[in-house]
Amino acid sequence: MPNLFDRDELNNKLLTYFPGKVVRKDLTKRIKEGANVPVYVLEYLLGMYCSSQDEKIIEQGVQNVKNILSRNYVRPDEAQKIISKLRETGSYTVIDKVSVRLNYRTDTYEAEFSNLGLSGVPISDIYPSKYDRLLAGGIWCIVQMEYFFDEGDKNRVPFIINKLTPVQMPNIDIDEFKEARAKFTAKEWIDIVLRSTGMEPDKLNEREKWLHLIRLVPLVENNYNFCELGPRGTGKSHIYKEISPNSILVSGGQTTVANLFYNMNTRQVGLVGMWDCVAFDEVAGIKFKDKDGVQIMKDYMASGSFSRGKEEKNATASFAFVGNINQSVDVLLKTSHLFEPFPEEMGMDTAFLDRIHCYLPGWEIPKYRPDFFTDDYGFITDYFAEIMRELRKESFTDAYEKYFKLGNQLNQRDTIAVKKTVSGMIKLIYPHGEYTKQDIEKILRFALEMRRRVKEQLKKIGGMEFYDVNFSYIDNETFEEEYVPVPEQSGGTLIPDGIGKPGHLYTVSRGSSGMIGVFKLETQMTSGNGKFERTGIGSNSKAKEAMDNAYKYLKANSKNISGNISTTTKDYLVHVQDLNGIGMTMKLTLPTIIAICSVALKKPVLSSLAVLGDISIGGTLIKVEELANTLQVCQDSGAKKVLLPLTSAADLGTVPPELVGSFNLIFYKSAEDAIFKALGVE
Missing domain, CATH: 1.10.1900 (c-terminal domain of poly(a) binding protein)
Known part of the structure; x- marks a missing residue:
């Protein structure tokens, strides 16, 4: 309590x-x-x-x-009623959003009222010089107005601004804010920030508090690319819609380059130039009408600039991609990758995904209940939004370098991502710049995890190009290296530890989609007259042919293996499962031979074994394509032993030594040799 x-x-x-x-x-x-x-x-x-x-x-x-x-308060549908009242009474006070621009033809300032629909209203020079936000998109104000129609000068606007008082924070003293922050502990401050966003921190554990905090980083950090995918009802878009008047939520997904970046006709910069954060709701629906939309987005996410026509434009808006994961994370990790909800042109584009600085595990945030929303004190939303906007001008990207350096598996993009996340989290928790080594270590570990999640998925999609995922940091004093895991990567492996049933085995090869994955074979043997059935392969004729070749090979060669294997008095059924959902493989001849021999001899294959390679109908060894990527999938899937054709030994030089060292490699020089070694028979 x-x-x-x-x-x-x-x-x-x-x-x-x-x-x-x-x-x-x-x-x-x-x-x-x-x-x-x-x-x-x-x-x-x-x-x-x-x-x-x-x-x-x-x-x-x-x-x-x-x-x-x-x-x-002026409602847009009642604008004419208010204007009429102003005319009748001669004066009236309104609450409306007012923006000001300089009319350089007459050298006077003119106000525009958003809901009232008035423009060109003269305003004293005092207000724009005192409240400069009037000139930068406008602010909500209480305005005392008068109405005077001059018969002698009918071109003159009859509306007069008597007094204007902002009802948003007109200016912010960031130094005063930092001084006051120093009076609170880190725990107190985190609770205050969460209550300011409407959440009740007493309902959240420490991990959940930090996950809520990092949602705010796109609002305090320039050009920050953030992704959160998770279940419905966890408030993914709430921050960007309700909490800050400086962010915009693009719903529905469909957009244009002109709307988002630059309109060539009007010569106006789009949303990235007008907002601190552009959030995309429901990433599955993101769609550009322009063919080059994703490419321009990639350029902007990498550099904060984009080219349209002859011009190169810069902007500081962050991107937040939020969307739903409709199945359990365990299933998604086994069958696909965590970026699957993205549209295909983004979700399979490793160059696009590599630009994402942080992937928040949305499945760790509990579904909101009414008591998750606070009834306690927090900052006025507008005040805190303006503080966050001011903090965008500062940087803490090098804060950790005094105490730690990053491990050698982080490339330049990884380093930039980690630095930005560290900077954003410090701005939210320690904006006054006072923190300890332990404080920084905690933030650094968190930042490394959020980026590693992106890299782990890139490895699944793009293979060996993204092999370096063992993120670490090194203490500058002790030189100790600490590795940072990703919670969801542990456990739930496809190839389990321990001895399986006879006739059950796992093979790793390329599926019909082009991706490399794990396939499980399960075999049944019954009394009969030598009938062979295969299931699970659908209408894939090449997979069917490979399995039929396996049975033909056994019919011709079973006596060389064991007299206990009968292809005349037993029937065999082999079922193939595509565990990663990547389409059926056609490399099934050798795995099928080993599976049938295993069930016929009532001997299970070695524990945690992955069978690699294949043979032709004549028994010739077929070496493994893309050995490094295939072994990486074996490691990710939990294999400890790998059965490998001798013809692939020459390719081991292409595999990182630490990956080779993580297996017991077992080489075979023929189909019979492969069977004996898979079953552990000397």
Whole structure:
């Protein structure tokens, strides 16, 4: 149970060091349900009137906020009604989003009202110089307006701005924020940040808290490429839709290069130039109308710039890709890869996926229940959003270098990804720059895991090019090297430890899709007259031919193997399973021969064995294609022993030594030799 005294103490500290900048989140929920006003506007007003722990003052404040919203908030469909009221009464106060631009033809500033639909309204020079965000996309304001129509000058706009007061944070003192942060412990601060996003940290364990925190990194770090795939109902898109007015959620998936990057006709930069973070909801639906869309996206994700026509443009927006995984992670890891929900032109493009800095394991975040949302104090959304925007100007990418250096399996892209994640997490937890070696080590391990998850999947898709996945870091003082695992990679191997049943074996080869995977053969023997059946191969004629050749070979050569193998008084059924879902293999002649001999002799194959290679109908050895990639799949699938044709020995030079060293390699020089060695017969 959470300690209520500790919570009250934390709330008192918050109200002391951040007066007028915090709000009780249950009040937001209460009013939000009845007013379609942005959360950041609502919380600003609540911060003004309800920054107290006195229930009387809070209730009075809530009533004030409700009254202000009902009287002054402009709904777009009521714009003409408000304008008419302004004309009739001569003056009126509105709450609307106001942006300002300089009309250089008349050398005057003009305001534009978003919901009211007015533009070209003269505004005093004082406001844009005092609140520069009016000039950068606009801010929500309370505006006292007057109406005066001059018969003598009908070209003059009749609307006059008497007084303008921002209801978003007009400016932020980042130094004041950092000084106040120093008054809190790291644990207290993490809870405050999570409550500011609407979550109740007492319902989350430490790992879950960190996974929620890293969702905010695209908002504090420039050009950060983030991916989260997981079950429904875990709040994947909530951060980018509700928490920050500086991020945009692209729903539906379909977009254009002009919309996202640059419109050649209007010469305007797209979403990446206007927002701090562009989030794509439901990655499965991402689709560019332009053929070069994915290519331009790849260029931007790598360099923060893109070319359109003769121009090269720069932008700092981060990308967040969020989507659903509809099956269990164990199944997905066995049968495919963790990027499977992406559309094919992205999910199979290793160059695109290699640019992703962080893959958050969404399946580790619990499904939200009503009590997961906090009723306690957190920062006003708009205040915290602006703090995050200010922190984008700073960098902590080299923070770990004082204490640690990265292992030699990280390439340049891996290093950049880890540095960006470290920088983002420090900005969220230690923005004041005060942290210990232990603090940095914890963040570094977390960052290495988030990038390694990307690399592990690249290895599955792209093979040996992405072999180096054993990420580590080295202590600068002790020179000790620590390796960082990925939780979901352990256990659940396809080729299990221990002795299996006679007639059961595993072979690793290329499937019809072109990918290398694991195939399991299961064999049954019954009394009969030499009939041979095969199942599981569908209509694959080459797989059928390979298995038929195996039985023909046994009919001709079984006496050389053992007198106990009968092809006249026994019937055999061999079932083949495609364990990775990559399409049936045609390298099935030798595995089928060994499987039938195993069941006929009632001898199981060696434990944790993978059978590699094949033979022709005449018994000639066929060496393994892409030996390094095939052995990598063997290792990932849990094989400890590998049966290998002698003809492949020459190719071992292409395999990294540490991969070769992870197996007991057993060479065979003929089909009979392969059978004896697979069954452990000397």
